[in-house]
Amino acid sequence: MSITRLASLLRNLLHKQREERELDAEVRAHELLLADEKIRAGINPQEAQRQARLELGGVEQVKEHVREIRAGHLIDTLFQDVRFGLRMLRKSFGFTTVAVLTLALGIGASGAIFSVVDGALLHPFIYKHSERSAVLVAQFPYKNLQSLLLSIPEYLEIKNRNHVFDQLVGEMPASFDLSDRGTPEFVSGARVTANEFPARGVPPLLGRVFSPEEDRPGGPRVALIAFTLWRRRFNSDPNIVGESIRLNDAMYTILGVMPPRYRLLGGEIFLPAQLDTADFNRSHRFLYAVGNLRPEVSLDRARSELSALAHAMEREHGASAPEYARWSLQPELIRDVILGNLEPALFALMGAVAFVLLMISANLSNLLLARGAARRRELSLRLLHGASRSRILRQVLTENLLLSLLGALAGSGLLYFALHALVSLIPPESIAAEAEIVFNPEVLFFVASLTILLTVVFGLGPALQATRWSASEALAESGRGTVGTRGGAFTRAALITAEITLAFVVLVGASLMFATYRSMSALPLGFRTDHILTMRVPLAEGTYARAADVEHFYQELLRRVGTLPGFQDAAVTSFLPMEEWDFDSQDFIIEGRSLEKGGTPNADVAITSLGFFRTFAIGLLEGRTFADDDSPASAPVAVINEKMARLFWPNQSPLGQRISLGFTSSRSGRLAGSSATSEALTIVGVVADTRQRPDLLYQIRPEIYLPYGQNVGRIRNMALAVRTLSAPSSLAGAVRAQVQALDSQQPVYRIQDMDTIVANGMGPKRFSLVLLSLFAVLAILLVIVGLYGVIAYSISRRSHELGVRMALGAQPRDILHLVLKETARLTISGLAIGLLLAVLCARLAAAQFYGVSPTNPVALVGVAVLLLAVAFMAGYIPARRAMRVDPMVALRYE
Amino acid sequence: MAPDQTNLLQGTLDVMILKSLALTEMHGLGISRRIEQITKGTFQVKPGSLFPALYRMEEEGWLVSYWGESENNRRAKYYKLTSAGRRQLEAETKRWGRIALAITRTLEAS
Secondary structure (H helix, E strand, C coil): CCHHHHHHHHHHHHCHHHHHHHHHHHHHHHHHHHHHHHHHCCCCHHHHHHHHHHHHCCHHHHHHHHHHHCCCHHHHHHHHHHHHHHHHHHHCHHHHHHHHHHHHHHHHHHHHHHHHHHHHHHCCCCCCCHHHEEEEEEEECCCCEEECEEEHHHHHHHHHHCCCEEEEEEEEEEEEEECCCCCCEEEEEEEECCCHHHHHCCCCCEECCCCHHHHCCCCCCEEEECHHHHHHHHCCCCCCCCCEEEECCEEEEEEEECCCCCCHHHCCEEEECCCCCCCCCCCCEEEEEEEEECCCCCHHHHHHHHHHHHHHHHHHHCCCCHHHCCCEEEEEEHHHHHHCCHHHHHHHHHHHHHHHHHHHHHHHHHHHHHHHHHCHHHHHHHHHCCCCHHHHHHHHHHHHHHHHHHHHHHHHHHHHHHHHHHHHHCCHHHCCCCCCCCCCHHHHHHHHHHHHHHHHHHHHHHHHHHHHHHHHHHHCCCCCCCCCCHHHHHHHHHHHHHHHHHHHHHHHHHHHHHHHHHHHHCCCCCCCCCCEEEEEEECCCCCCCCHHHHHHHHHHHHHHHCCCCCEEEEEEECCCCCCCCCCCEEEEEECCCCCCCCCCCEEEEEEECCCHHHHCCCCEEEECCCCCCCCCCCCCEEEEEHHHHHHHCCCCCCCCCEEEEEEECCCCCCCCCCCCCCCCEEEEEEECCCCCCCCCCCCCCCEEEEEHHHCCCCCCEEEEEEEECCCCHHHHHHHHHHHHHHCCCCCCEEEEEHHHHHHHHCHHHHHHHHHHHHHHHHHHHHHHHHHHHHHHHHHHHCHHHHHHHHHCCCCHHHHHHHHHHHHHHHHHHHHHHHHHHHHHHHHHCHHHCCCCCCCCHHHHHHHHHHHHHHHHHHHHHHHHHHHCCCHHHHHHCC | CCCCCCCCCCCHHHHHHHHHHCCCCEEHHHHHHHHHHHCCCCCCCCHHHHHHHHHHHHHHCCEEEEEEECCCCCEEEEEEECHHHHHHHHHHHHHHHHHHHHHHHHHHCC
16 A cells, blocks of 8 residues: 555545545536536536436445545445444344353353463463473382482482483472561472573573582572562562571572562472482482473383383392382373373363353354344345445444454453452462463453454354345345245254253252262361361471470460460360371381281371360360370370271270380371380370361371370471460461560461361362352353244244234234243253263262262252253243234234 | 447556546546547546546545636536656556557467
8 A cells, every 4th residue: 555545544534524525526516517518518407407417327326436446445334334233232232232241251251261271281381391391200119109209319310311301300399487577487499409490491580590519518508589479578679689588597698589480399489409419318208300301302212211210220229229129210291290180171171161152152143143034124125225245244244243342342351350269269289389370462362263253153154144135035025934944943953952951961060069069068077167276386496406495385385375365275286187188197006916917007196285175176985185194204195086996996995005106107207206105105085086188078097196295396397276265367466476476586377267277178179169050050041042042033034924823813822832832842852861961971970079969860850940941931032022923013024 | 328338448447547637637527528539439437437536546646636617617626647647657558558569469370
């Protein structure tokens, strides 16, 4: 387009009115000139004017011809179409609302699911080549153990001998007390080898990363901090580099700040690993080994090379390390670890979304068809007045596009606000800390392309159909009733069937999940959850070196908390019911019994102070709980749970029985040392079972409670539990202040009330429930809109027939019956298939449900009745309109 | 309307308008009468084709227009060739020469 043409475009658009006046004046002047010419040729003025008009061919037509070639003509008609389209949409407000709402729900829901999938599963990391990133997994058949952790000699040997990884990075989780600059805080982090940074390819935001020289045993005390910590604790101080911070009683220099979303092992503080190369203990395993596979190395090749390496290591070190017998070493892609068994579910979810979208478009198609039928007169009128068919097609398509744009706009708004709620529902441990789920450009692009796709899918067919009708009617007014093929009717019936089937399955799933949720909520927990405030108070090894220091701190803390108003009871304990998956367990031996075949039995071990059973209101079944005189001086005692009593002493009282705790097999490693007492423990009491893990359905394990008074100093990370008289949160500040009063540098973390802990345990089920319920609502809406569209369309096609029927004496009631019969016919097959499919799906997913049979007849029948009611409601609206049809009007249309 | 009126080839009208304006500025009716005169009635340009062409050519920058007085004192819009219009006329003339030559040769070959 030349500059002058561009200028014309601007002029035409900006000075439209003036240009129009000019054009009009010119064409009229031309007519006058023509007439003058004819008068000069001797024709009388009146006749001359007539001939001039004829020769001109109509002022309006000429002007229209000129307008069509002018620059900006397309934009002009687009504006016109949009204006007209908006007017049409406003005119049929009900239709527009339904269509926009359906589109908004579809676009919003699929956009939200896309955001989660994209953010949490497809692109959770900012690390370079994270798709090739793999973690090493060792299998030790000798110990029946799978381990992601390796020892220092193993790591170094694999690092130096493998040919499959670019870099093999060693990482170990760590946690730190961060005690200066503000409230003491307990922050998790990682110690990493220096090759971490070239491997991940993420440069620091500020400062620098550690050098290999700094990553040697005895190297300098340096630290990197995560963006979140920098912002939260250091107020985004740009001069933070070079400052010192106190971590676990030692000063470290901050070398740099990492960019957002750099959260190695979910932590916020990163120190050099400074691995002790003189550590030759092969079974002291605490390192993750992570690396990017070289681009040319396939996963299969990596597997076989690492197997060969494991064999070589078995040959060389097998004599000193018996666990190497038949051990294996395998790379596991981080992507697979994250996607894991989620992948099929993910595809199912995406499939469901695609299916829902397809049905939304099909529904809209039907609505548009019904509306197109109602607009035939308008469209054929416009055809008769000289509008071309392509012009009308463009007009109808513009209207559809407007509809989808409105839907996309509302859907994006919905998505924007729903995303936050959705993300807060997802159990946090199922998403990588690095992941970011936001409304980003990718999501926007997804929504935009989806909108265009939807417009084409739902809009093109009805638009073509509408113009075809109008064209045929413009030629012959009587071309009605013969349109509408049997094929179309079949497609529409199939659509309704599919919608009802889907709704059936989703509704059954939602109601089963609801029943599951309810039965789980009703599960006896074994303790009272209300009015309990909990927090973790971990004592640093440096400050509290001796057992006596530890004992003094917790005793004093309990004493001080006991003086607070609103206090009822309190305890310190190593174990909080349902708090976490990590637990301390030990093998034990029952005195006077030979070892059982399956090896030594194992139980969870908890160390609690006196008040524990009172604070949590755990029922005493037999014997006694702990007493003041269970001291280091007296005989060591233990209380066990009911599960343990029944398992090991099925027909007798366990009271007075003696057990010895043996080997530590602690997962969290909190139980320091081996057995504190080689002395046997006497069982003095049996208490009721409590739920131990965050999952309510997790099987209850045998549990041994040890009195704190006899096990002082074995655990430095105790939890404080306070039974309060008022709301637990109201005491949180005061309790914290007491901790600070005892030791101003002492951090406290995970402050929460027991109700919250229990609710968190229900998190995954709640998420499924909410998601299923949302889908169920969407499915019901689909059925309503779908059925309404089909029935309304069919009535609009049959208004002539209905008119004849009424003229021949049919009552409105008969018409209603007729329509409802059609609704029933459409609904029944969907219900039948839905029933079968729902039973099948529920059986396949039986493991997801609890306390309800997957083929629960109440759920099945209830859903069927609900859907039938919904279907009749959807059919009733257009049926009522059909009943009000005036036979005269219906017939006169012909 | 002459029964043997030849259909205007795409682009032909542009050349004829440019050519008829080469000598002097004219209003729309003048242009169409001039074309009829040059082609001895072979081409009759109706307003429905003339005005769109004039507007398009003006937007291309080949013509400029102004309001003036006609022979018998009527207000009329006059068109005038710009230098770009003259260049266009030259280019079109050359192009037509080439095309005419090519067609003549094609028809003479046997």
